[in-house]
Amino acid sequence: MPDEKKNDEEKQPGVASDVAALLTGLKTTLGETFRPVVTTMYPEDKTTRSERYRGRHYLRRYDNGLERCIGCELCAAACPVGCILVIAAENTDENRVSPGERYAKTYEINMLRCIFCGYCEEACPVQAIVLGPEYELSDTSRERFIYTKEKLLEPLPPDVQARLDAQEKEKK
Ligand code: SF4
Numbered sequence: 302m303p304d305e306k307k308n309d310e311e312k313q314p315g316v317a318s319d320v321a322a323l324l325t326g327l328k329t330t331l332g333e334t335f336r337p338v339v340t341t342m343y344p345e346d347k348t349t350r351s352e353r354y355r356g357r358h359y360l361r362r363y364d365n366g367l368e369r370c371i372g373c374e375l376c377a378a379a380c381p382v383g384c385i386l387v388i389a390a391e392n393t394d395e396n397r398v399s400p401g402e403r404y405a406k407t408y409e410i411n412m413l414r415c416i417f418c419g420y421c422e423e424a425c426p427v428q429a430i431v432l433g434p435e436y437e438l439s440d441t442s443r444e445r446f447i448y449t450k451e452k453l454l455e456p457l458p459p460d461v462q463a464r465l466d467a468q469e470k471e472k473k
């Protein structure tokens with residue numbers, strides 16, 4: 302028995318090792334104290350979105366003001382959750398909305414269903430629908446989450462426009 306007691310005492314950490322562990326912890330604390338603060342004071346400050354980030358949608362126009370969308374419904378067909386509604390109508394000489402034969406008389410996206418996969422953007426043959434970087438999409442009623450054509454035709458944020466311009470340059 303005395304031998305066992307002696308072995309247990311030998312296994313107990315000494316004061317020196319406790320102090321060493323404490324100093325190691327303090328060193329970490331002090332090291333972090335003098336590092337630059339990484340906390341972002343959201344919502345006043347916002348972090349930069351990745352270029353690949355996809356948030357709210359926009360419908361684009363050509364430089365002459367005509368809408369790009371030709372009402373082909375390919376975006377609606379590609380959408381895995383069926384949240385796009387397109388109702389097309391014919392362009393006429395008196396009422397030309399897009400350069401094609403047809404235009405989207407109604408274009409709506411139910412943002413409550415959208416999973417921001419970007420398939421609609423990829424499916425569009427004329428790059429009419431694009432996803433921008435906005436992620437603050439909360440609202441106060443279900444109805445306000447149905448984005449109408451009027452809302453979707455709001456001007457593109459400058460960073461989205463710059464991305465699209467760069468993509469178009471690459472294609473040339
Ligand atoms: S991002 Fe995806 S889920 Fe959202 S509207 Fe486009 S295809 Fe549908």
Ligand code: SF4
Nearest residue numbers: 370371373374376425
């Ligand atoms: S947004 Fe593009 S894919 Fe969708 S209906 Fe218009 S032209 Fe067709």
